[in-house]
Amino acid sequence: MTPPTALVTGASRGLGAALTEALNRRGWRLVVDGRDPDRLAAGVAALPRPDLVTAVPGDVADPAHRAALAAAVGDRLDLLVNNASELGPTPLPRLAALPPAALERVLAVNTVAPLALLQAVLPALERSGGVVLDISSDAAVEAYEGWGGYGASKAALDQLTAVLAAEHPGLRVYAVDPGDMATDMHRAADPDATGLPEPAAVVPALLRLADEALPSGRYRAADLAVPAEAGR
Numbered sequence: 270m271t272p273p274t275a276l277v278t279g280a281s282r283g284l285g286a287a288l289t290e291a292l293n294r295r296g297w298r299l300v301v302d303g304r305d306p307d308r309l310a311a312g313v314a315a316l317p318r319p320d321l322v323t324a325v326p327g328d329v330a331d332p333a334h335r336a337a338l339a340a341a342v343g344d345r346l347d348l349l350v351n352n353a354s355e356l357g358p359t360p361l362p363r364l365a366a367l368p369p370a371a372l373e374r375v376l377a378v379n380t381v382a383p384l385a386l387l388q389a390v391l392p393a394l395e396r397s398g399g400v401v402l403d404i405s406s407d408a409a410v411e412a413y414e415g416w417g418g419y420g421a422s423k424a425a426l427d428q429l430t431a432v433l434a435a436e437h438p439g440l441r442v443y444a445v446d447p448g449d450m451a452t453d454m455h456r457a458a459d460p461d462a463t464g465l466p467e468p469a470a471v472v473p474a475l476l477r478l479a480d481e482a483l484p485s486g487r488y489r490a491a492d493l494a495v496p497a498e499a500g501r
């Protein structure tokens with residue numbers, strides 16, 4: 270039997286790498302990306318089943334790279350995970366000092382690219398009645414000083430996700446806030462990641478969205494914690 274296929278962006282580090290490892294352990298076929306080809310290749314080589322993984326290095330904001338990802342996926346796609354994201358300039362500037370070009374870049378990566386990638390693989394997703402996971406953030410709904418550009422990109426991603434869910438009832442389309450995690454992105458904003466969970470701790474919540482027939486919508490990973498983790 271053909272294994273299910275997932276496309277995970279930003280799979281070389283952080284949450285994307287943790288989710289990729291979990292799906293690889295399940296025997297899923299994976300198409301993954303990241304801009305740094307060496308780091309992506311090293312991550313794939315360390316997986317239990319690297320033979321199931323196609324690494325396509327590139328920038329999600331590049332249309333030619335997105336076309337290469339869609340070509341690598343082929344005819345059927347069970348899970349699209351729009352995970353790759355950028356914070357923008359650090360230290361995080363207040364909006365009064367955010368260069369418009371920097372905001373345009375954050376929107377290109379965090380908001381426009383996820384929609385464009387979905388458009389590129391939509392026929393393959395529809396063939397499988399697949400699942401879309403758009404990785405959001407609490408910065409999409411909270412007004413944190415310095416997080417205005419990134420937060421706006423995630424708020425717009427949330428709305429794209431909600432409208433896509435309404436327009437495609439045959440798919441399950443989720444925005445999910447993973448919560449704070451000890452990753453390079455978090456350390457770029459705040460070097461003290463003491464006490465933060467590792468990204469692997471969030472993966473069971475993401476897998477629930479992939480596995481269970483929960484209604485399309487916006488979820489917080491903390492609300493999807495499996496009973497053992499939630500201490501129930």
Ligand SMILES: NC(=O)c1ccc[n+]([C@@H]2O[C@H](COP(=O)([O-])OP(=O)(O)OC[C@H]3O[C@@H](n4cnc5c(N)ncnc54)[C@H](OP(=O)(O)O)[C@@H]3O)[C@@H](O)[C@H]2O)c1
Nearest residue numbers: 279281282283284304305328329353354449450452453454
């Ligand atoms: N960490 C947190 O506390 C936190 C909280 C809320 C939400 N999130 C969200 O969770 C998701 C994962 O974040 P993370 O903390 O795991 O990030 P991370 O540690 O910075 O990892 C980001 C991954 O995405 C890749 N990437 C970045 N820009 C890319 C681009 N333009 N094209 C292709 N790949 C790109 C990176 O590899 P290259 O650099 O080689 O491209 C890397 O593999 C993001 O959507 C983030 O917004 C994180």
